[in-house]
Amino acid sequence: MSKKIILPVILVVIALGIWLFLDNTNSEPTNLKTESNPISFNTPKKSAHYETNTPAHGSVLAAAPINIVIDFNFDLAPPSSISIIKDDVEYGVGDLQIDSDKLAMRRNFNPAAPNGLYKVNYTACWPDRSCHEGHFEFAIDHFLALNYQEINENEVTIKMSELMFKPRDIKIKPGTKVTWVNDEVVEHYVNTDSHPDHTYYPAQNSQALKTGESYTILFTTNGIYPYHCSAHASTMTGNILVSD
Numbered sequence: 001m002s003k004k005i006i007l008p009v010i011l012v013v014i015a016l017g018i019w020l021f022l023d024n025t026n027s028e029p030t031n032l033k034t035e036s037n038p039i040s041f042n043t044p045k046k047s048a049h050y051e052t053n054t055p056a057h058g059s060v061l062a063a064a065p066i067n068i069v070i071d072f073n074f075d076l077a078p079p080s081s082i083s084i085i086k087d088d089v090e091y092g093v094g095d096l097q098i099d100s101d102k103l104a105m106r107r108n109f110n111p112a113a114p115n116g117l118y119k120v121n122y123t124a125c126w127p128d129r130s131c132h133e134g135h136f137e138f139a140i141d142h143f144l145a146l147n148y149q150e151i152n153e154n155e156v157t158i159k160m161s162e163l164m165f166k167p168r169d170i171k172i173k174p175g176t177k178v179t180w181v182n183d184e185v186v187e188h189y190v191n192t193d194s195h196p197d198h199t200y201y202p203a204q205n206s207q208a209l210k211t212g213e214s215y216t217i218l219f220t221t222n223g224i225y226p227y228h229c230s231a232h233a234s235t236m237t238g239n240i241l242v243s244d
């Protein structure tokens with residue numbers, strides 16, 4: 001190759017390199033936009049006698065929760081309250097309810113709530129009329145439902161095997177009967193969140209299930225139902241998404 005040709009070739013290669021570098025730099029913000037933006041959660045504040053809550057602080061749900069439930073280790077009393085706010089709009093529905101054992105309080109949630117970050121502010125009051133405040137956050141991202149297995153049957157079976165719920169995350173229609181069957185030697189449970197209070201949707205709490213034993217409930221109300229096995233609470237988890 002003669003020197004006359006080599007110089008233009010080198011210049012073209014350098015120009016191409018600069019163009020590729022600039023193009024990569026330019027395309028970065030576009031890539032970020034197409035991925036779902038990570039949500040940053042503020043530090044929660046726990047009131048006196050607080051134990052757990054559902055949805056969990058920092059959780060991202062594939063649909064609106066049916067209610068917000070907060071658990072305590074002391075008797076709740078009026079005038080306790082729960083408020084769920086996004087963009088200055090209240091998404092709590094109806095009055096606060098204190099459970100009959102007085103250890104949990106709950107408020108229904110607007111099923112039409114859009115994607116985004118929700119802040120839960122609560123006031124927990126005791127029989128002596130003293131009150132304490134706390135707060136936590138969760139988010140809704142309906143796009144997560146794309147990862148759910150959609151099952152359009154009247155009856156669905158979820159196996160408990162290899163320390164997992166199979167399938168783990170399912171989407172069903174209201175009016176679907178779900179049966180959990182224990183397929184292995186170790187005992188399992190079906191427990192609604194949170195752990196260990198199991199208060200979010202109390203109908204979804206089974207006794208210990210031995211090999212071959214099953215538990216069945218009917219889901220009638222739209223929303224997300226996070227659950228776990230209380231014997232393997234940190235790893236054996238699942239979600240039922242009910243949507244018509």
Ligand SMILES: [Cu+2]
Pocket residue numbers: 163187188189229230231232236
């Ligand atoms: Cu288990």
